[in-house]
Amino acid sequence: MTKRASDVSASPPRRRRSYTIAPLVLIAANVVLFALFFVWPAVIGLVYSFTNYTGVGAFQFVGLDNYSNLFGDSSFYDALTRTLLYTVLFVPLNFALSLLIANMLVSKHAKGTSVARVVFFIPWLLSPIVVGVLWRWLFGENFGLVNYVVEKFGGHAIPWQSNADLSLLVVVMAASWAWTGFSMLLFIAAIKNVPVSYYEAAALDGAGPWRQFISITLPSIAPTSFIVILLNTINAMKEYPLFVSLNNGGPGTSNNLLVQYIYQTGFQRGQIGYASAASFVLMLILMAVAIIQLIVNRRVENR
Secondary structure, three states: OOHHHHHHHHHHHHHHHHHHHHHOOOOHHHHHHHHHHHHHHHHHHHHOOOOOOOOOOOEEEOOOHHHHOOOOOOOHHHHHHHHHHHHHHHHHHHHHHHHHHHHHEEEEOOOOHHHHHHHHHHHHHOOOOHHHHHHHHHEEEEEOOHHHHHOOOOOOOOOOOOHHHHHHHHHHHEEEHHHHHHHHHHHHHHHHHHOHHHHHHHHOOOOOHHHHHHHHHHHHOHHHHHHHHHHHHHHHHHOOOHHHOOOOOOOOOOOOOOOHHHHHHHHHOOOOOHHHHHHHHHHHHHHHHHHHHHHHHHHHHOO
């Protein structure tokens, strides 16, 4: 009887220990991978940003020289400006398109919504390289389908690739086409979670579809809108493969984004230390954007 009581009293600590150890064991692999593929490269990159490392041989510490040279580099500012312009164009367009399509697909009058969802989602499954090649076939100056149609109707070929602004616009449209499916699914899930009783009450008060969208739908899906804007902003600031496959940042270097500038500086010119400094500036910009959006979202939710 005494032994049975001791067994009962001893089992809870062992169970507690197993509950404590099991989660640590399960997340240990993720912690190791995170440290190996994120923390360690980040530390190495931070160290390189204070050196003159070229990718081979030894290096010397140069202090803040890379950062001071970076802020005096006109090519860096051109790439940063083009990156911000691309983000400002892409994020609102993608947001508007995905929200519009999501509203159409959740409408009770819509037909064939299951097929439409698959059709709109397929571009998101494609590699950015494939998306770039497809849109290059469409908007190539000498061989593109769009210019072929324009010339067939008596027009002149449009300089989609040799004009820097038109070239950037083509990439914005291609990126919006590719990313709309993902944002659309997020919006569909959010809109379906809005209680139908809200719309029924608004309809009884005489509110039309537009008023219901402004007063009910948009406030109800605010957290999802925040996630969509945040993800699209970060994705746009880090865009690289789509530009390379569609116009290689051209014409010339006029559409080189910040990531492409970092790649060319580090791996083509062998200035690893300088490119590391530019990478950390980009990381600080992304962190600032994320923090600002978090603060704005928290204030909106607390109203």
